[in-house]
Amino acid sequence: MEDTNQKPAESAQVILRMTGIGKSFLGIRVLRGIDLSATAGEVHAVVGENGAGKSTLMKILAGVHQPDEGTVEIGGQTRSFAHPVEAQRAGVAIIYQEFNLLPERSVADNVFLGREPTRRGLVDRAAMDEATSRLLDELDEHSFGPRHLVKDLSVAQQQVVEIVKALSVDARIVVMDEPTAALAEHEVELLYRLIRRLQGRGIAVLYISHRLREVFDLADRVTVLKDGAHVATVPAADVTTGELVKMMVGRELDAYFPPRAEESAVGEVLLTVRNGGNGKLDGIDLDLRAGEIVGVAGLQGSGRSSLVKAIFGAEPFTRGEMTPARPGNVRAGVAAGIGLVTEDRKAEGLALNQSVRDNALLVARAIGHRSRATVSDLLQRVKLAPPRQETEVKYLSGGNQQKVVLAKWLTVSPKVLLFDEPTRGVDVGAKAAIHDLMRELADSGTAILMISSELPELIGMSDRIVVLRDGRVAGQLPGGSTEESVMALAAADGAAA
Amino acid sequence: MKRAIPIFVVLAGLLVAIAAANPFFLEPAGFLAFLKRVAPLAILAAGQYFVIVSGEFDLSVGSLVTVEVVVAARLIDGDEAMTWPVLILLVVIGLLVGLVNGLVTTKLRVPSFITTLGAMLILSGAVFLWTGGAPRGALSQGFRVFGREGVWAVAILVVVVVAAVLLMRADFGRTLVAAGDNEKAARLSGVRVDRVRVFAFVLSGLSAAIAGILLGGFAGVSAQVGQSLEFQAITAVVLGGVVLGGGRGHVIAAIAGAFTLEALFTLLNLHGISGALEYAVQGVIIIAAVAVGGLRLPALRLSPSKA
Numbered sequence: 011m012e013d014t015n016q017k018p019a020e021s022a023q024v025i026l027r028m029t030g031i032g033k034s035f036l037g038i039r040v041l042r043g044i045d046l047s048a049t050a051g052e053v054h055a056v057v058g059e060n061g062a063g064k065s066t067l068m069k070i071l072a073g074v075h076q077p078d079e080g081t082v083e084i085g086g087q088t089r090s091f092a093h094p095v096e097a098q099r100a101g102v103a104i105i106y107q108e109f110n111l112l113p114e115r116s117v118a119d120n121v122f123l124g125r126e127p128t129r130r131g132l133v134d135r136a137a138m139d140e141a142t143s144r145l146l147d148e149l150d151e152h153s154f155g156p157r158h159l160v161k162d163l164s165v166a167q168q169q170v171v172e173i174v175k176a177l178s179v180d181a182r183i184v185v186m187d188e189p190t191a192a193l194a195e196h197e198v199e200l201l202y203r204l205i206r207r208l209q210g211r212g213i214a215v216l217y218i219s220h221r222l223r224e225v226f227d228l229a230d231r232v233t234v235l236k237d238g239a240h241v242a243t244v245p246a247a248d249v250t251t252g253e254l255v256k257m258m259v260g261r262e263l264d265a266y267f268p269p270r271a272e273e274s275a276v277g278e279v280l281l282t283v284r285n286g287g288n289g290k291l292d293g294i295d296l297d298l299r300a301g302e303i304v305g306v307a308g309l310q311g312s313g314r315s316s317l318v319k320a321i322f323g324a325e326p327f328t329r330g331e332m333t334p335a336r337p338g339n340v341r342a343g344v345a346a347g348i349g350l351v352t353e354d355r356k357a358e359g360l361a362l363n364q365s366v367r368d369n370a371l372l373v374a375r376a377i378g379h380r381s382r383a384t385v386s387d388l389l390q391r392v393k394l395a396p397p398r399q400e401t402e403v404k405y406l407s408g409g410n411q412q413k414v415v416l417a418k419w420l421t422v423s424p425k426v427l428l429f430d431e432p433t434r435g436v437d438v439g440a441k442a443a444i445h446d447l448m449r450e451l452a453d454s455g456t457a458i459l460m461i462s463s464e465l466p467e468l469i470g471m472s473d474r475i476v477v478l479r480d481g482r483v484a485g486q487l488p489g490g491s492t493e494e495s496v497m498a499l500a501a502a503d504g505a506a507a
Numbered sequence: 508m509k510r511a512i513p514i515f516v517v518l519a520g521l522l523v524a525i526a527a528a529n530p531f532f533l534e535p536a537g538f539l540a541f542l543k544r545v546a547p548l549a550i551l552a553a554g555q556y557f558v559i560v561s562g563e564f565d566l567s568v569g570s571l572v573t574v575e576v577v578v579a580a581r582l583i584d585g586d587e588a589m590t591w592p593v594l595i596l597l598v599v600i601g602l603l604v605g606l607v608n609g610l611v612t613t614k615l616r617v618p619s620f621i622t623t624l625g626a627m628l629i630l631s632g633a634v635f636l637w638t639g640g641a642p643r644g645a646l647s648q649g650f651r652v653f654g655r656e657g658v659w660a661v662a663i664l665v666v667v668v669v670a671a672v673l674l675m676r677a678d679f680g681r682t683l684v685a686a687g688d689n690e691k692a693a694r695l696s697g698v699r700v701d702r703v704r705v706f707a708f709v710l711s712g713l714s715a716a717i718a719g720i721l722l723g724g725f726a727g728v729s730a731q732v733g734q735s736l737e738f739q740a741i742t743a744v745v746l747g748g749v750v751l752g753g754g755r756g757h758v759i760a761a762i763a764g765a766f767t768l769e770a771l772f773t774l775l776n777l778h779g780i781s782g783a784l785e786y787a788v789q790g791v792i793i794i795a796a797v798a799v800g801g802l803r804l805p806a807l808r809l810s811p812s813k814a
Contacts, residue, residue: 341699357689363754363755375682
C-alpha cells in the first residue's frame, strides 16, 4: 500500500504556499495580501469572524474563484486554476459544510462520481467497491460499506464519505469548512481521529472553524484573518484563546447606532419564556420588556433562528412555559401580538411578484385585521422612498424591501417584534435607517428581540445581549459589552478569555 | 395588469377579423350568439385561474362538466318540477368535488396535477359505469333555458366575472396570490395557505357546475360534452398571461384568454378550416404562450441535498 512510501521524518516539506492573494468582487476588495502556507502532515486552522474572507480564500484554493493578485504554489509549482476540477487534479480537496453527495447513490458511486473505473466500456463496480472498502478500512471505518446508500448514512458517516473521496483522488491538501457544525458531540471525537489519520498520511489539513476549542485541540498553526486581511500566523501552542479572539475582532465600532434606551424607558414585561425547549432548544429563559432591544448572539448552529421561530410559533416550543401562551403555530403567534422579520427576505419575507401595497397588507389580510392604517401612512412610518404602492417589491433595493417587511408587521401593531438578521444584504445608509426604525419602535413601547451575526451591530443596538450556545442560554451580558466577552461566551471558552 | 395588455390586443384583432369575414357578427344577435358560446369556457377559465394562481392545477373540470350534464339529464328526465332541486344538487356536486380535490392536495400532499388527474379518471369512469356509454333521460325546458337563451347565459357570465373580480380584490384573493407567489412567506405572515388553496379548488368545482348547466342546454346531453374542456380552460388561462406555478396574472386576463381562444376557433371555422384542427391549434397556443411568457414552475423538491 502507498502508506509505506517513505517520507522525510521531519516532514517539514511545504505542500501549499499562497502568497499575496488579493481578490475583489464588483469593485469591493474582499481579500488583500493574504499569505498562507501548509506543510505535509500539518493541521493549519484558519479563523476569523463572518466576512473575514476565509471562505473566499478557500474558494480561490479550490479553483472556484480566481485571485486578482498573488500566487498559489502546490508542491513547489505555481498553479492557477481556472476550474475546480483543475484544483482537484492538483490534489486539493474541499469538504464543504453542505456535502456534495448524491443521496440516492451508493457510497462507492459517490466516491468515484465522474471518474468511474471502466472495464471493457462498462463501469467496473467491483473495482469501485474494492477501492472504497480499502479506504474505509484505512480510516478504521467499519460502520458502513461501499454499497450503502448515502441517504441512509448519518451526517458523520457522510463526512467520512467525503474524506474517502478526497483520499481516492490522492489529495495532498484537504480543506474542511466548519466540519463540526452539523455533528453531535460524540461524533466530533471521531472526526478528530480521522483528521489525525489524514495527518499521518502526510496530508495538509486546512481547518476552518468558529469554535476555538477545536482549533486548540487540533491545530499546529493558526492563521487569523480579519476584514479580508492577514492578521497573523502563529503556532497554536504560543497563543491563548483571549489573544486569538482579540486578533479576530479587535476593531473600532465604526457604524452609527441610535442611543440605547434609558433605564426609565424600559417598561413592563411583555413576553416571558421559562424553561422553553424543542428539538433544537433547551432550558430557554427569557424576558422581553417594552421599550427594550434584546440582542441574541451565538455561533452558527447555536439555535438563534430556532429561538425566534419558537417564540413566533413557526417552529414552536414543545416544552416549558411562555407568556403570552406558547403559540402552536404562526397564526397563534400573530394573534398573541408577535411579529417576525425573517432572516431571508426573499425566501420567507416577501411575495416578490406582488406590489408593495399587497405585501404591506399581507399580515393584516391573513388574519382579517380590520382597523387598518392606510398604506400610505404605513410607508411614511417606515420611511419608504419613493412610497410607490403599485411597484412590485422585486424591483426594490434590499433596504427598501426590508422596510416593506417591517410595514407588513406594523399593520397589526405587534407588542413583540423579532428581527432575524434585519440588515443582512442592506447597504450602509439603509442599515442606519433600519436601526433608527427599530429604536423608534422600541421607544414607542414595542419589545424587540434581534439576531445579528455582525457583532458590532448587535452590540451597538442591544440594551441587553443574550448569548446562545448549543441551543441553550450560555449567559447574558449588558449592552455595550465587548466583542471579546460575547465571543468568549458564544465559543464556550469563557474561562480563558 | 401590464401582463394582460397583449391578450386584449390579440382579442381585439381577432374580433375585427371575425367581423370582417362575417358582418353578422356585428349585429346584436350575432354577437350574443358568440357570447353564449364563450360563456361556459370563460366561466371554467375563471375557476381554473383561482387554482393556477395559487400554484396548482385542476384537470378534473372537463369530466366534472360531463358528470353534471349526465346526472342532470337522468334525474330530471324531462320533469319540469325537478329543475330547481337538480340545479341545487349540481352545484353541491361541483363544490364537493372541488373540496375533495383541495383536501387531498393540501392535506395528503398529493401534487394537484396527480390529484385532479385521478379525479378526472374517476369521474369519467363513474359516468361510463352509470350510463353504460349512452346517457339516458332528458333535460327540462326550464334547465335548457340557461344555456340556450343568450340573455341568460350572458347574465350568468357577467355575474361570474364580477364575482371573480371582487373575490380577487378581497382578502381571500390577495392572500391566494401571495400563497402562490411565495408559500413560505405567506405562511410566515399568518396566511392559512391550505385553506385558501382548498377554497380555490372549491371555486373551480363550482365553475365546472355552472359551465355544465350552461353546456347542458347549449350542447345537449352526451357523454362527451365536457371532453378536453380542462385543457381548453388551462390554455385560456395561460393565454391570458397567467403564470403556471402561481403568483402572477389577473383573472380578467384569464377570462379574456377564453374569449380569445373561442374567437380563434370561430375564425378558423369561418375560413372553413376543420374543427379537427382545434386540438393542434390549442397545442401550439399553449406552448407558444408559455414560451413567450417565460415559464416559472414551482421549485422541484426532489432531493434534500444542495448543490
